């Protein structure tokens with residue numbers, strides 16, 4: 461069964477509706493005793509995956525999209541997170557700040573969708589910058605309009621997922637619209653924010669030549685702001701999480717891309733002079 465056929469048979473009733481993003485963000489952003497609170501799903505440490513060097517990665521809870529290949533469905537709901545203050549999290553990072561900096565790393569706000577809690581991320585990044593840390597924002601860009609100029613000034617690198625260029629494919633993949641992401645990318649380029657563009661390659665779903673061509677052409681139009689493109693091969697490592705949540709993994713029958721498909725897609729990006737990994 462192809463990814464598209466799998467999608468057609470996927471019961472949408474298995475998915476919880478996205479959170480009421482407006483209400484949630486406003487509620488959690490209200491400062492209490494001078495601090496800003498957020499819903500944090502978990503922390504992890506990674507090397508070279510979520511930005512340069514060794515990084516503390518903060519996974520924020522809540523996401524308005526429902527990507528078919530999402531390997532973190534346990535972060536979709538804000539209520540799945542732990543209520544934490546930005547000051548508390550900065551204190552958690554402080555003892556490791558020197559090691560992280562020397563190792564050429566930093567902190568990454570991921571998710572879920574970090575821009576769902578943009579005020580919280582702003583305060584967290586402000587504290588991290590005071591510690592001299594490199595900051596990266598890992599986002600779909602769907603809520604890019606929520607990113608204030610202040611937040612983007614505090615952000616050293618944006619890891620921007622362009623999940624598809626073709627609007628219909630984007631809708632199929634995410635249940636959302638592609639236009640906000642493209643607008644956000646153009647705003648970042650105009651501001652001079654550094655970007656790594658990321659694209660998940662799913663056989664039978666996102667791999668159409670025209671779709672990839674659209675992303676490559678658009679990415680090239682962003683100019684020097686784009687440092688690299690990362691083509692991320694689809695995998696099924698998140699399948700167990702779906703099972704644990706009582707959800708059906710829509711792409712359970714989809715295989716990872718083979719070497720030939722990966723080579724074709726890499727070549728499409730490189731054709732535009734983009735550094736592609």
Ligand code: SF4
Nearest residue numbers: 523525526527530572
């Ligand atoms: S944007 Fe990220 S966290 Fe949200 S559904 Fe898509 S892959 Fe999952």
